[in-house]
Amino acid sequence: MAELRCHAVVLRVRSLGEADKMVTLLTREVGIVTAVARGSRKTKSKFSALVEPLTLGRFLLHQGRTLYTFIQGERIKSYAKLNSDLERLAYAQYFCELCERTLLEVRPADAMFMLLLTALEALEQDKDPARVARCFEISLLDELGIRPALEGCRSCGSTSGSYRFDPTEGILLCATCPHPVESYPVSAPTVATTKRLLEFGFHKLSVCVIPKAVGQEIHRISMDMLTHSLGVTNLKSLDFLLKTGFI
Amino acid sequence: MFYPESIANLIESFQKLPGVGPKTAQRLAFFVLTLPREEVVQMARAMVNAKDKTRYCRICGNFTDSEVCTVCADKRRDSSVICVVQDARDVMALERMREFKGLYHVLGGAISPIDGIGPDQLRMRELLERLKKGRTQEVILATNPTVEGEATAFYVARIVKPLGIRVTRLAHGLPVGGDLEYADEVTLSRALEGRREL
Ligand SMILES: [Zn+2]
Ligand SMILES: [Zn+2]
Numbered sequence: 158m159a160e161l162r163c164h165a166v167v168l169r170v171r172s173l174g175e176a177d178k179m180v181t182l183l184t185r186e187v188g189i190v191t192a193v194a195r196g197s198r199k200t201k202s203k204f205s206a207l208v209e210p211l212t213l214g215r216f217l218l219h220q221g222r223t224l225y226t227f228i229q230g231e232r233i234k235s236y237a238k239l240n241s242d243l244e245r246l247a248y249a250q251y252f253c254e255l256c257e258r259t260l261l262e263v264r265p266a267d268a269m270f271m272l273l274l275t276a277l278e279a280l281e282q283d284k285d286p287a288r289v290a291r292c293f294e295i296s297l298l299d300e301l302g303i304r305p306a307l308e309g310c311r312s313c314g315s316t317s318g319s320y321r322f323d324p325t326e327g328i329l330l331c332a333t334c335p336h337p338v339e340s341y342p343v344s345a346p347t348v349a350t351t352k353r354l355l356e357f358g359f360h361k362l363s364v365c366v367i368p369k370a371v372g373q374e375i376h377r378i379s380m381d382m383l384t385h386s387l388g389v390t391n392l393k394s395l396d397f398l399l400k401t402g403f404i
Numbered sequence: 405m406f407y408p409e410s411i412a413n414l415i416e417s418f419q420k421l422p423g424v425g426p427k428t429a430q431r432l433a434f435f436v437l438t439l440p441r442e443e444v445v446q447m448a449r450a451m452v453n454a455k456d457k458t459r460y461c462r463i464c465g466n467f468t469d470s471e472v473c474t475v476c477a478d479k480r481r482d483s484s485v486i487c488v489v490q491d492a493r494d495v496m497a498l499e500r501m502r503e504f505k506g507l508y509h510v511l512g513g514a515i516s517p518i519d520g521i522g523p524d525q526l527r528m529r530e531l532l533e534r535l536k537k538g539r540t541q542e543v544i545l546a547t548n549p550t551v552e553g554e555a556t557a558f559y560v561a562r563i564v565k566p567l568g569i570r571v572t573r574l575a576h577g578l579p580v581g582g583d584l585e586y587a588d589e590v591t592l593s594r595a596l597e598g599r600r601e602l
Contacts, residue, residue, distance in 0.1 A: 169518055175423045206590035210518070210551045232589060240555035247517035254518055393520035401522055 159220035160228070161187065166273055167212045168253035172198060180208045180227070181257055182216070185270040188260050192218050192225035204230070211236040211249055213274065236277045244403045245280050248290045251394040252276050255293075258389050259301055268300050275359050287403070288367050294379035295354040303327060303386045305378060307352050310334055320348060324381035347374040376404055411437075460492070463534070465510030465527050467492045475499070475508060482506045484541040488531065488560060490514050490548060498546065506544070509534065514552035515559055523559060531560070535567055542570040549576050549594075 163184040173179040178197045182190045197204040207214060207230045216230040239245040256273055260266060276293040283289050298304050309316035310331035311323075320329040323340040329348065330336045350371055357365075367375070383389040398404045407415065411433060418429035436444060460466070461473035468474070475481060475495070485506030489495060495508050511526040534540070543564050547553035561571045576594035578587055587595070 203586070203588060206588045209590075235590065237551045237554070240551050241558045243515070243517075243555065243559060246551075246555050250516075250518035394517045396520050397517040397522055400524070 161190070161216075161218040161220055161225065163187070163190070163216055163218065164233075164270070165190070165214065165216055166253070166270070166277075167208055167210050167214070168257050170208060170210050176202075178204075178208055183253075183256050183260070183266065183270060183273060184216075185267055186265060187263050188266040188269075189257060189263075190218070190225055192216075192227055194227045197227075207232055209235065209237060210253070211239065211277070236281065239277075239280055242286075243401070245286045247394060247398050247401065247403060248286050249277055249280055251290065251392065251398060252280075252293055254392050254394045255297060255383075255389075258392065259297065259383065259387055261387075272296055272300055279359055279362065283363065285367075287369070287372050288362060288365065289359075290404075291350075291367055291372050291375045291379075292354050292359055292362055292365075294376060295351055296358050298379055298382050299355060301387070303382050304355060305329075305351065305382060307348050307355075319345070322378055322381075324378070324385050327382055327386070341377075343374055343378065344371065347371050347378075351375055351378065373404065460510075464495075464508045465492065465512060465530070466495045466508055480505075483539050485544065486531075486534065486540050486542075487544040487546050489546045490553060490556070494546065506542075511547070511556065514547055514550070514556040516552045516555075526556070528560070528563075532563065535564060535569060540569055542572060545571065545573045 161184075163182070163186045165182040165184040167180055168183055169181040171179045173193060176196050176198045178194045180192050180194055182192060184190050194204040194208045196202045197208050199205070204227055208227065212232055213234045213236070214230050214232045217228045218225040219228050236249060239249045252273055256269060260269055272293070276289060279289045279292070280286055305322070305327040307329055309329065310320065311326070311328040312330055312334040315331045319332050320343055321332065321336050321340040322328075322343045323330055323337055325337060325339050329343075330340060346368070350365070350367055353365060354375075380395075395404075414433040414436065415426070415429045418424055418432045419426060424432070457469040458467055459469065461468045461476055462471055463476045464473060466473040466475060482505045486509050487498065487504060487506055488509045488511060489498070490511055490513060492510050495510060498504055498508070509527070509531050511528065511531070513521055513526055515521060515523060515526070535543070543560070545557040545560055547556045557573055561573075564571050575598040576591065577598060578584065578591060578595050584592075
């Protein structure tokens, strides 16, 4: 009988049958795992509070042929208090959905795990949730090894003037160099802020002011990179954020 | 397995029911074959009838087989209190206790960003329209004690409070008949938060 002891964040919970839940976890030990919590929809179940979204815990799972099953667990912290603010909750779940969709291999995921925890901590504290989201997006690109190259025009080396971003290559091109149809203009503050986020991440994020227009450009760059490099599209939480006007 | 087509179809139909696997479906199908014909017809009619006649109450969104549900139609109910729930089945659960005399409002789900469900997908506008008619003095939030249910409660509270209506939330406590030492930390801390004077 194979067992998995793991530290994990509950990313997503779905109802399964009458009384069970299907839980998607980001584990530090093996990345994304889907596990069944038997009986957890019943109010007296010992699992019901443990397998709520945005819970950080230690879990013991049994590895079956196709699925994992919860044996026991212990809650370390819940980020569920974010649910008093719809924007923060939506961003928290957006981070979760991004982890779920971009982490595709079964392997230790220390860095991604820490990134998600750092972002959730920041969401609880930062007065600007959108800023936390932009930092998470850019840090995620870095973590996935698809960091955009922002040191001047890739074609001629020019480091001044206005740039276009080419999401197919993840590079900048200057206005005078030939550029593909997919490319679009990005402002100097966007390039500068993205470089700052790549260099410092969440460190001293509170002094980094990101105007909404810059934030929207950074978001576009990140999503385009994820779409082109990893085929990530149709994120439900992102639809939610766009529909509610948070992005 | 080699069943005649008619039986195979029946087994397949039963398998669509929640919690019914192939073996149970087989057992149910063979049980149906042993019943008198009238009973089978009655059973089939009951299903079709319920499906055809069941609608959602125009006012509260509860199950009904007429325009307005039995709760909304009952003049003795206290129209100054509205209890907001996620699902019409929650109305049934609350009605079983026979203590609540107010009215209901069924949202038809809970806010869940990761599933793309926002306030617009729920019967939120209908709730506001009801409240603006001015008879309501208290809104009781009885959404589930889950991340989504709580988020929905916070959201409803935020839009209802400016109307000058009292907003309360169902208490989260310890399950009756359970041992304190087996309660999880979340339930315990909620129960402590919601303690009251004796
Ligand atoms: Zn150039
Ligand atoms: Zn009704």
